[in-house]
Amino acid sequence: ETGVTQTPRHLVMGMTNKKSLKCEQHLGHNAMYWYKQSAKKPLELMFVYSLEERVENNSVPSRFSPECPNSSHLFLHLHTLQPEDSALYLCASSQEGRSNEQFFGPGTRLTVL
Amino acid sequence: AQSVTQLDSQVPVFEEAPVELRCNYSSSVSVYLFWYVQYPNQGLQLLLKYLSGSTLVKGINGFEAEFNKSQTSFHLRKPSVHISDTAEYFCAVSDAGTYKYIFGTGTRLKVLA
Secondary structure (H helix, E strand, O other), X not given: OOOEEEEOOEEEEXXXXXXXXXXXXXXXXXXXXXXXXXXXXXXXXXXXXXXXXXXXXXXXXXXXXXXXXXXXXXXXXXXXXXXXXXXEEEEEEEOOOOOOOOEEOOOEEEXXX | OOOEEOOOOEEEEEOOOOEXXXXXXXXXXXXXXXXXXXXXXXOEEEEEEEOOOOOEEEOHHXXXXXXXXXXXXXXXXXXXXXXXXXXXXXXXEEEOOOOOOEEOOOEEEEEEO
């Protein structure tokens, strides 16, 4: 595997379900990001982890819970979501100090019924 | 706060014609600028970036962009487009040295045969 991978690629869940999104980066980076991409809106930065510590939490509802067990893995735990949370969730990584260029995964298309 | 404007939500253009996708950002002392492309059902791929130095930046797939500090613009150009360039294009800006990207709302480029 190379670059940034995300699983699953597609997820359909009910409002009462609990699920997790997984992101893995194979680039040796030390920062990882979760973004939400909704139709007709700019990408929204949700969370940032730098050196496995959360450095950004953009007023994201508590039904989204991130976890970064090490510098290569990032999870987004989902619980009691709403239909308006349906979107493409993108993970990215970067190496701090190198222009912070971000490399993106293919995303998880989430549908909440 | 930093902001990015992509005025054109959709740009149709015939194959082999030139194209320009516009991007303007709010002023800042020092910024990094990026253009990303997103093909259907995929994540974002970096086309090119401006960090410093020459204001004309060349990227992948024959794209280039020019940084214009006085007009706070970073327009993307290609002299001759192909059908395969059909995709969504995102402009992003970050204050130099920070990890936080601000994205535009995207421009959908549709290349017509």
